[in-house]
Amino acid sequence: MCDTERIVDMKFDRKPIPVTDAVTKVMEYARFGGTEEVSINECENRILAEDITASHPIPPFHKSPYDGFALKAEDTKEAGSDNPVTFHVIEQVGAGHRASRPIESGEAVRIMTGAEIPEGADCVAMFEICQTQEENGKSYMTIKRQMEEGQNVIEKGSETSHGDVLVEKGTNINPGVKALLATFGYPTVKVGRRPVVGLFATGTELLDVDEKLQPGKIRNSNAYMIAAQIERAGGIVKYYGKLEDDFDTCYQAVTNAFAEVDMLITTGGVSVGDFDLMPEIYEKLEAQVLFNKIAMRPGSVTTVAEKDGKLLFGLSGNPSACYVGFELYTFPVIQRYSGVAKPYHRKIAAILGKDFPKPNPFTRFVRGYIHYEEGKVLVSPAGMDKSAVVTTLANTDALIMLPGGTRGFAAGNAVQAILLEDSTGQATFE
Amino acid sequence: MCDTERIVDMKFDRKPIPVTDAVTKVMEYARFGGTEEVSINECENRILAEDITASHPIPPFHKSPYDGFALKAEDTKEAGSDNPVTFHVIEQVGAGHRASRPIESGEAVRIMTGAEIPEGADCVAMFEICQTQEENGKSYMTIKRQMEEGQNVIEKGSETSHGDVLVEKGTNINPGVKALLATFGYPTVKVGRRPVVGLFATGTELLDVDEKLQPGKIRNSNAYMIAAQIERAGGIVKYYGKLEDDFDTCYQAVTNAFAEVDMLITTGGVSVGDFDLMPEIYEKLEAQVLFNKIAMRPGSVTTVAEKDGKLLFGLSGNPSACYVGFELYTFPVIQRYSGVAKPYHRKIAAILGKDFPKPNPFTRFVRGYIHYEEGKVLVSPAGMDKSAVVTTLANTDALIMLPGGTRGFAAGNAVQAILLEDSTGQATFE
Incomplete structure (x- = not known):
């Protein structure tokens, strides 16, 4: 038996492990990548690395949800369709402004949506149910309905109390979370760092995307696909191109890249074929192979190794196996690195x-x-x-x-x- | 009745239209923004503006799915556990390479996953079922099983025929679509342009995100939220800041911005309040108001106007109404602009x-x-x-x-x- 055969047979010894065990083994080496501070303008889809806590109640004051007149509900208790009640409109208050003084019985303040309810008032009558008139330079408002205390008033703190944790760290920043960051005054926010994920393709058969098709060859699609998957998972792609067939060149390239990234993906080269160099590279790197065969299809040859706490993902060269291997094993590692509280796909x-x-x-x-x-x-x-x-x-x-x-x-x-x-x-x- | 009241009353005349009618009216003015060419490295989540057609069959040649030996199935018809059949292994072919000559009866070619099946061979026996030996500098392979014609051969064109439309224009580029672009040799791809969406916030009550909270005021959260929604929808945000309360300044700012963008969003200022300037701005702009009241909650005051074929979205200042108004009326317009074939939310x-x-x-x-x-x-x-x-x-x-x-x-x-x-x-x- 020649040397090559011995190697092949050795590789045949691979013991498939269940998918769940494989995921568990990989995740033992998944780690959080630490935090960085980003501007609120660049926080979309980043992962919160701090809880968002209400730094003030919401609303921060008794607020009007409508345009209308703020008054004392008690003043309307005799009002009816036959018994209009008239108020003296003492001033008007827009959102962002405050009334100059508390209102007294018989007085009303013209108030805009979002404005603070003046002291002394306890309800807001919407414009639609009010008649207004001017007399001798004074403004009056007449209402024919009874109002209830608290009617059309959004109470201070009714939505959120001061100190409430609104969003927990580990959450993806969506438009709603971003709104909260703005509300509570976060011009910058602490988020998880995105991992730099190195990527190599292997395979003599691979042509570049801009090359003409040649007999026996196909274009490299895995690298582009995986790059998109890395981005979708929240990682930063560092593409190193195609590995040469020569072992030493190959080993050197992997070693150099591995030092520059947070994790490294290779596609292809993990099977039992004569040209599958990755197993020997792991060996020479003295990386610990966590598994090299999984009881799953496609992707059974997916190999993951670890060195100095960093992971090397040896994905299959087969596009579907490569795709699946990434989503099952690499995706949660990227998520964990980024600080996602729930790192697995739903x-x-x-x-x-x-x-x-x-x-x-x-x-x-x-x-x-x-x-x-x-x-x-x-x-x-x-x-x-x-x-x-x-x-x-x-x-x-x-x-x-x-x-x-x-x-x-x-x-x-x-x-x-x-x-x-x-x-x-x-x-x-x- | 004073002037302000008259305006308010005029505004009360707003006739609510059903949500579906409002969407239809808006979409009458939604238009495709044209195409641009981007690198395959920057095409994620862009919208295809051309069909992806198979420029060659897949696979482009008869291909081996495994490492093994390519041979003529007929040669194994007498093989059995008591009757090993031996083949002369004439050469080996890795993926990306071709056999130097067709095989003859009694011959086999050692072949790697993804390699082209040599002419004359019609099946592949996997390594695992073959014994190999060397004799007098020649390689031999012995097999004890019968093989069938076509066994372990992926036929040329079995996945896709030349000329098949694989992905239609109007589709979002996900990792799988990107893999197809690479496969069929698209170093660049034609995609829909992303619209530039202008954004103003209105409201005297609004503080900037880095300002300290003040009595009667709240921080501007809508602008940040909508910016994230625009991004999520595929648009490019151009934030113009907060509109001043002064009508002329406000009108000038809107006019200038409107000339620079593909569509314009304002949040707030569309209600019937005294400080809601947007209705008058639309009027002075001579924009056609498509509707200013919708039979929905929240967001009933959502206003959309059109001028010179461009849309102005007057979203409510209320965060929830603003959010909903964007997703119902602005989202599909951004999608249509970008060339999405199915522009509405599922x-x-x-x-x-x-x-x-x-x-x-x-x-x-x-x-x-x-x-x-x-x-x-x-x-x-x-x-x-x-x-x-x-x-x-x-x-x-x-x-x-x-x-x-x-x-x-x-x-x-x-x-x-x-x-x-x-x-x-x-x-x-x-």
Whole structure:
């Protein structure tokens, strides 16, 4: 038996581990990347690294929700359609301004939406139910309805009390969170750092995107796809190009890149083929291989190694396997680094929308898309699911997780779906 | 009756129109913003402005999905556990390389995953089922199983034929679409231009985010929130700051800004209050007001005007109304400008997760969040739904659309939910 064969056989010894075990092993080395301060103008989709606490009550004062007249409700207790009650309008107050003095019985203040209720007033009569008139340079207002104390008044602190934690750290900053940051005076906000994720493609067969197709070759699509997945997960892509076939050049390139990044992804080169250099690179790097075979399809050869607390993800060169491997193992590590409190993709119980008759001895992750019907959530395969089919990925927003077994699955079966474009997440993989 | 009153009364004349009519009116003026060419490295979440067509079949040649030996299946027809068949291994072919000559009967080629099947071969035996040996400097391979023609061969064009439209224009570029662009050799791609959306806040009560809280005042949160919503929708924010109260200054600022942007948003100033300048600004601009009152809550005062084919969105100053008004009326206009084929938020039939007992004469949009239970999709109110409550928005990823009527709604009721963080969209509002 020649040397190459011995290596191949050695590689055949790989022991597949269950998906959940693989995720657990990887996440043991996932770490928080620390914080940085960013301007509120650049905080979208960053992860809060501090709780947002109400630095004042909301509203900070008794506030009018409408344009109208602030008055004492008691003054209207005799009002009726036959008995108009007239008030002296002593001043008007716009939002952002305050009344100059408390009102007395029989007085009203013309008040705008969002303005502070003058002292002494306890309700607001909307313009629509009031008649106004001027007499001798004085303004009057007449009302024919009874008002209740507190009517059309938003009480100070009724929405939020001072000191309430409104959003917890670890939360994605969406437009609503950003509004809160502005409300409570955060011109800058502490967020989790985004990891720099290094990326190499491997494969002699790979042409660059601007090269003409050549016999036996295909264009490199994985690197572009993974770059987009890294961005979607919140990482910063550092693309190092294609690894050469030569071991020493390859080893050196990986070593240099690994020093510059927070984690490193390679696509391809992890199988048992003669040209799959990654296993030997891990060995020479003295990286600890956490696993090199997973009981799943596609992506069984996905390999993750660790060195000095940093992770190296050896994703398959097969586009679908690469895609799935990233979302299962790399995504939560990026999320954890960024400080996301719930770093795993949200996994839901959905209804299978189409038959998937092919049984599989291993857990299968079928690329799918979520759709809805009358209160039900369904997930259907996005297209052909041969593991090499790149075209299916365009429609994918979920992975259908089908347990291994001897039977296929039928439309209507309960299945688990992993949501890929949902920012909710969950705290555990299961 | 004084002048101000007359204006107010005139404004009271506003006729509420149904939400659907309002959307239709706005979308009559929504237009596609044209295309631009971007690098594949910067195409994430842009909108395809050209179909992606397969410029070659996929795979472009008969391909091996595994490492193994390519051979003629016919040569194995006598093979069995008692009858090993031996092949002369004439060469090895890695992915990206080609065999130097067609194989003959009795010959095999060692082949790597992704490599082209040599001419003359019609199946691939995986390494795992083959024994190899060297004799007199020649390589041999022995197999004890029968192979079938086509076994472990991915046929040329089996995934995609030359000329197939794989992704239609108007689609959001996700990681899978990006992979396709790379596969078919798009170093640049034609995408829809992103609109520049101008933004003004109005309101004397508004403090900047870095100002200390003052009596009667609140910090400006709408501008920051809307900026994040514009970004989420795919627009480019151009923030002009706070409008002054003075009409002439205000009018000039709006006129100048309007000339620089593709559409303009103002928040606040559209009500019937004395300080609500927007209606008069529209008038002086000679803009056509499409509507200034909508039969909905919150956001009934949402005003949209048009001038020279450009839209001015007068959103409410109330945070929730502002948020909802943007998502219903501005979002689809931004999407249409960017070239999205399905410019409206996806609307689904969901199950109400919690009671919402308060009846409302008008259609109500309650901020909510989507959750799932055993194949069901539920939507629950995100918190208190007083129209001024900003805190609720942080948890919002959907709007619950409750029709107007005399009764409230109970958990378990079928309701419509508008998904705010879903890139699927739909072609019509209904």
